[in-house]
Amino acid sequence: MIDILVNLGGGFEIMFTPMAILLCLLGVFAGITFGAIPGISPSMAVALLLPMTFRLEPILGMVLLLGAYKGANYGGSVSAVLINTPGTPSAAVTAFDGYPMAKSGRVGEAMGVSLYASVIGGIIGTVVLILFAAPLARVALRFWPSEYFALTVLGLTTVATMGGKHWQKALVAVVFGLLLNTVGMEPFAGTRRFTFGEVRLFEGFSIVPAIIGLFALGELFYNLEHYSKGEKFDKLAYKLPKLSYYLTVWKNITRAGILGTIIGIFPGAGGTIAAFISYDVEKRFSKKPDEFGKGSPEGVAAAESSNSSSAGGALVPLLALGIPGSATAAVLLSSLLVHGLNPGPEMFVDEPELVYGMFASMFMANAFILVVGLLGAQLFVRVTDLSKKLLYPLIFVFAIVGSYAVTNSMYPVVVCLAFGVVGWIFRRYGFPTAPIVLGIVLGRLAEMSFRQALMIGGIESFYQRPLTLIMLLTAIAAVVYPIVKKRITGRAAIGRED
Amino acid sequence: MQLVFLIVALAVVWVLIRPFKRLRPYTGQVLVLAGVFWIGLLFFIVSYSFPTPRFAAVATSAATIPRFWFYVLIPVTILALIPMLKGEEVPDPKWGSLWRVAIVFGVLVASLFAFRYIGYYLSSAIFLVVMMWVLESRNRIELIAVPVGWVIFSHFFFARLLYVRLPIGTLFAGLFG
Numbered sequence: 059m060i061d062i063l064v065n066l067g068g069g070f071e072i073m074f075t076p077m078a079i080l081l082c083l084l085g086v087f088a089g090i091t092f093g094a095i096p097g098i099s100p101s102m103a104v105a106l107l108l109p110m111t112f113r114l115e116p117i118l119g120m121v122l123l124l125g126a127y128k129g130a131n132y133g134g135s136v137s138a139v140l141i142n143t144p145g146t147p148s149a150a151v152t153a154f155d156g157y158p159m160a161k162s163g164r165v166g167e168a169m170g171v172s173l174y175a176s177v178i179g180g181i182i183g184t185v186v187l188i189l190f191a192a193p194l195a196r197v198a199l200r201f202w203p204s205e206y207f208a209l210t211v212l213g214l215t216t217v218a219t220m221g222g223k224h225w226q227k228a229l230v231a232v233v234f235g236l237l238l239n240t241v242g243m244e245p246f247a248g249t250r251r252f253t254f255g256e257v258r259l260f261e262g263f264s265i266v267p268a269i270i271g272l273f274a275l276g277e278l279f280y281n282l283e284h285y286s287k288g289e290k291f292d293k294l295a296y297k298l299p300k301l302s303y304y305l306t307v308w309k310n311i312t313r314a315g316i317l318g319t320i321i322g323i324f325p326g327a328g329g330t331i332a333a334f335i336s337y338d339v340e341k342r343f344s345k346k347p348d349e350f351g352k353g354s355p356e357g358v359a360a361a362e363s364s365n366s367s368s369a370g371g372a373l374v375p376l377l378a379l380g381i382p383g384s385a386t387a388a389v390l391l392s393s394l395l396v397h398g399l400n401p402g403p404e405m406f407v408d409e410p411e412l413v414y415g416m417f418a419s420m421f422m423a424n425a426f427i428l429v430v431g432l433l434g435a436q437l438f439v440r441v442t443d444l445s446k447k448l449l450y451p452l453i454f455v456f457a458i459v460g461s462y463a464v465t466n467s468m469y470p471v472v473v474c475l476a477f478g479v480v481g482w483i484f485r486r487y488g489f490p491t492a493p494i495v496l497g498i499v500l501g502r503l504a505e506m507s508f509r510q511a512l513m514i515g516g517i518e519s520f521y522q523r524p525l526t527l528i529m530l531l532t533a534i535a536a537v538v539y540p541i542v543k544k545r546i547t548g549r550a551a552i553g554r555e556d
Numbered sequence: 557m558q559l560v561f562l563i564v565a566l567a568v569v570w571v572l573i574r575p576f577k578r579l580r581p582y583t584g585q586v587l588v589l590a591g592v593f594w595i596g597l598l599f600f601i602v603s604y605s606f607p608t609p610r611f612a613a614v615a616t617s618a619a620t621i622p623r624f625w626f627y628v629l630i631p632v633t634i635l636a637l638i639p640m641l642k643g644e645e646v647p648d649p650k651w652g653s654l655w656r657v658a659i660v661f662g663v664l665v666a667s668l669f670a671f672r673y674i675g676y677y678l679s680s681a682i683f684l685v686v687m688m689w690v691l692e693s694r695n696r697i698e699l700i701a702v703p704v705g706w707v708i709f710s711h712f713f714f715a716r717l718l719y720v721r722l723p724i725g726t727l728f729a730g731l732f733g
Contacts, residue, residue, distance in 0.1 A: 098718065106718060226636040233629045234592045237599055240622040249606050249618035252599055254558060282660055283652035285691065447691035448702060451684045454664065458680070459710060463720045471668060482657075487585045488646060509616045 062188060069414030073422050078121050081114075082419055085122040086426040089129020090434070094137045094145045096270045096460030100130035100369075101385035108393055116397040117412050121419040123393055127386050128423040131329065131369050132176040132431065135362055139168045140441050141453050143274035143460075147265050148329035148365040150495050151337050153273055155350065155357035162353055165439045170298035171355045172362045173431040175311045179363030180424040182315030183322065183370020188417050191378040191406075194323050201324065203510035204519040208529035209324065210504040213331050215536040216338035217493045227489045235497020236504070238263055245506050258469045265330075265498055267461040267474035272491045274457045275474065276481020278450055283486075285446070298435055307359040310340045318364025322371020328384050329368040330499050336364035338536070351490075370420065377401055377413065558598065565594045581647035582640040593633050600626040659690050675725030677707045 072078060085107065092103035103126050111119030134146030139156035152172055159168035186194075217225075217232040241252045242262025253259040304311075314336035321332035340360035341350045350357045373390075375381040380402040382388035394401055399409065406413050441449070461474035481491050511519045521527055569590040573579045579586055603619035639645040667683040681703035688699055714720040 092718070095718075226632070226639065229632045230589060230592055230629075230636050233625055233632050234595070236625045237592075237596055237622065237629070240599065240625065244618040246616075247607075247618060251606065251618055251622065252602060279657050279661070282657050282691075283654060285653065285656060447688055447693040448698065450691060451687040451702070452706070454660075454687060455680050455684060455706060455710075458664075458668070459676075459714055459720070459722070462676075462722070463714065463718065466721045468668065468671065475664065475668070479661075483588060486649060487588050489585075489588060505621045509620070512616055 065410045065414040066188065066417060068411055069416070069418035070421075072117055072411060072415040073121070073418040078118060078415075078419070079422070081118055081122040082125045082422050083426050083430075085125020085127075086129040086423050086430055089126035089131075090133035090136070090427070090430055091129075092126070093130030093133020093149075094438075095133075095463075096137060096143045096145050096266070096274065096457060098130075098460070098463060099146055099266065099385070100127055100134075101389055102463075103127070103130040103133075104386050104389045108389060111393050112396060116394065116399055117415040119393055119397065120390070120412070120416050121422075123390055124416060124419050125423045125426065127369060127390070128180055128366070128420065129427060129430075131180075131366050132173070132362075132427050135172040135176065135365075136169075136434075136438050138273075139172055139358070140165070140438060141274065141449070141456075142277045143453060143457060144269055146329075147269055147495075147499065148333050148368070149361075150269050150273065150330070150492070151333035151361035152358055152365070154337070154361070154492055155352070155354045156361075157277075158351070158353035159355070159358065164353065166297045166435070167299055167303075167355060168353075168358055169431075169435045169439055171304070171307060171358045173298075173428065173435065174304045175307070175314075175359040175362035176366040177424050177428045177431070178311050179315040179318060179366035180369065180427070181421065182312065182363070183319045183367030184417060184420040184424070185370075186316070186319040186367075187370040187373055187377070187420075191374050194374050194378075202519065202523060202526070203507040203514060204523055204526040205529065206324070206507035207504060207511055207520070208526045208533065209321075209331070210500045210507060211533045212529055212536070213335055213500050214496065214504070215533045216334050217496060224488055224490060228493045231484065231489050231491065232493035232497045235494035236501045237497075238494070239498050239501025240505070245502065246509060262502075263473050263477075263498065264464060264470055265495075266464050267470035268477045268498055269495055270457045270461055271474040271477025271479075272481035272484075272494060274453055275478025276485050276491060278453060278457075279478060279482035280485045281446070281450065283482075298432070307355055310343075310356045310359040311363040313343070314340060314360040314363040315367040318367035319371040321364070322368030323374045328372070329365040331503075332364040332368040332371075333361045334496055334499070336360045342536075351492075377405065377416075561598075562591060562594055566590055578643060579640060582645055584648040585640060585645065586637070589633050589636055593629060596626045596629040656690060660687055663687065663690075671723045671725065673725050673727055675728050676722040677711065678725070678728075680710070681707050 073082070088107060089100070089103050092098040092106065093100060104123050107122055107126050111122055114122070130146065131148070134144055134149030135152040135156065136145065138144040138149040138153035139160050142153050142157040144150040144153050156168045156172060159165065214232065217228050239262065241259055243249070243260050244251050250260060317336045317339060318329070318332040321335060322329060337350075337357060337360050340356055341347050344350065344354070344356050346354065346356070369386075372384045372387050376387040376391060380391070380400060382391045391401060399405065399412065444452075457474060457478075458471055461470040462468070464470040480494070483489075484491050484494070515522070519526065520530065566587050569587060570583065573583060573586055599622045603622045606618045608617055663683055663686045667679045670679040670682075684703040684706060685699055688702065693699060710722065715722050
């Protein structure tokens with residue numbers, strides 16, 4: 059512990075130089091800006107800055123990239139809250155409550171909660187990374203496909219709370235998402251599934267344009283149908299709440315932050331699954347679960363905190379074992395390799411200045427996110443002050459160019475448009491769209507891990523491995539418990555009436 | 557072709573539910589369910605054309621998961637239908653101004669087609685003007701400033717800064733290419 063503190067002190071010494079501070083600020087600013095643009099993922103934001111690091115010292119390069127990574131994770135929530143267009147896939151969960159809050163005039167509150175949750179979640183992720191990087195990475199690598207499958211099942215159970223009163227419709231939507239996810243090349247033998255001769259469908263539906271379509275275009279088509287001239291958002295409360303307000307959601311932020319870090323450690327799981335699961339957990343813990351999906355600050359806090367903390371978790375296998383657990387971690391790894399550095403247990407011994415400098419830079423990046431977020435929030439929220447006759451066309455073109463930017467081709471744009479129509483129809487008839495995203499996000503991992511588990515250990519692997527069994531039983535309990543509780547409460551109410 | 561089949565299937569479902577007075581207020585919702593179910597059924601049928609694995613030890617094939625989701629879809633669809641059959645579900649909403657949605661959708665599709673010929677910049681500018689007009693914006697300054705501002709912003713931000721290769725179109729390819 060003393061060693062860690064001493065090394066961390068050394069890391070902060072490096073960080074408190076003008077160049078490091080400037081690069082960290084630049085990275086955060088660029089990250090927030092890129093992250094807020096739909097279609098520019100954190101990995102793309104980091105990759106765009108990668109060439110700038112080639113001439114910098116390794117630590118300074120990493121300071122820039124980590125700032126961008128952290129900034130982009132927060133930036134995704136800005137557009138999610140303001141215009142229901144998540145800048146990053148993981149910010150989709152933030153939109154569930156952030157956008158309804160903005161729509162009902164609580165835009166400052168929504169922006170404030172997302173900012174503080176993101177910063178505190180980021181700090182939690184960094185602390186866990188510093189304290190437990192090596193042992194956690196080893197544990198994560200011992201996970202079998204059956205455990206990954208159980209994790210996806212746990213993720214899918216979030217649909218039970220997502221639909222609220224319309225839980226049956228939510229189930230249909232999640233299965234629809236899972237079915238759509240089977241389109242494209244099958245992950246084992248490469249069999250083409252449901253492509254109907256269309257080459258562009260070989261890769262399936264990419265998640266970013268699908269989310270932009272479902273959330274942004276779906277909402278826009280719905281609003282256009284009910285549009286009347288001169289419409290503006292309700293009277294807006296731009297001001298961010300006082301600091302004491304955030305104490306009301308500190309439990310949500312902390313729990314989601316810890317959960318997000320743990321899920322983030324699993325290579326391939328990522329912030330989106332973390333955000334979905336944390337959102338579900340917080341809804342179950344909440345005293346006002348009915349507010350979730352309609353503008354609950356707790357929902358925004360959970361989604362943002364877990365999303366942000368998962369970034370710290372994703373760095374655990376990278377730094378401790380040299381295994382990139384996400385696309386962004388892979389870009390960070392390439393930056394280290396360019397400078398001749400090989401991440402792994404030896405790096406903690408051979409290059410403590412670099413490792414702890416990176417940790418210190420993550421703390422600093424969080425501080426800068428708070429500063430940029432607080433200053434920028436007053437500006438960002440003014441977007442919703444635009445009249446809808448200007449805002450709607452601009453969201454349309456943003457959505458189109460954001461989708462186009464994913465692969466520099468028209469295919470994601472077509473996907474975005476198609477999902478926009480689906481989103482509009484679903485919204486119109488009271489089918490929630492979020493479960494479709496859940497199905498698409500979890501579908502591939504569920505299939506891969508399920509089939510791998512069957513191949514390696516047979517059906518026994520699902521009940522003979524204790525952790526798998528615990529996670530699967532938790533998933534079953536997560537679905538059954540609310541139903542049983544509802545029935546018992548219902549019977550008790552009938553009993554009282556009699 | 558699959559889209560045509562989907563429309564035919566939805567039309568058949570629509571005809572079938574007309575005699576049931578109880579389901580009439582939920583026509584749209586039933587059609588959504590039918591559409592999703594049709595896609596699941598199509599995937600299920602098509603999955604029989606997938607090659608079977610060569611090795612007997614491989615317990616699963618490309619068809620396993622789509623079929624599994626279809627099996628899940630059957631009870632889930634029935635579950636969603638039950639509240640409608642009981643009359644407990646919220647009825648379909650009334651139609652709003654569909655013409656506005658149709659125009660915007662049509663113009664959007666047309667502008668996407670036009671990317672190839674007149675390029676992204678001109679196409680998106682025209683789309684913005686038309687859409688603002690549809691949303692009853694009649695301020696000339698806005699109608700000019702917003703598309704021009706967007707073109708300049710998208711050029712510098714997306715094309716220059718983010719290296720997004722926005723299509724310039726065959727018409728302008730000669731001029732700029």
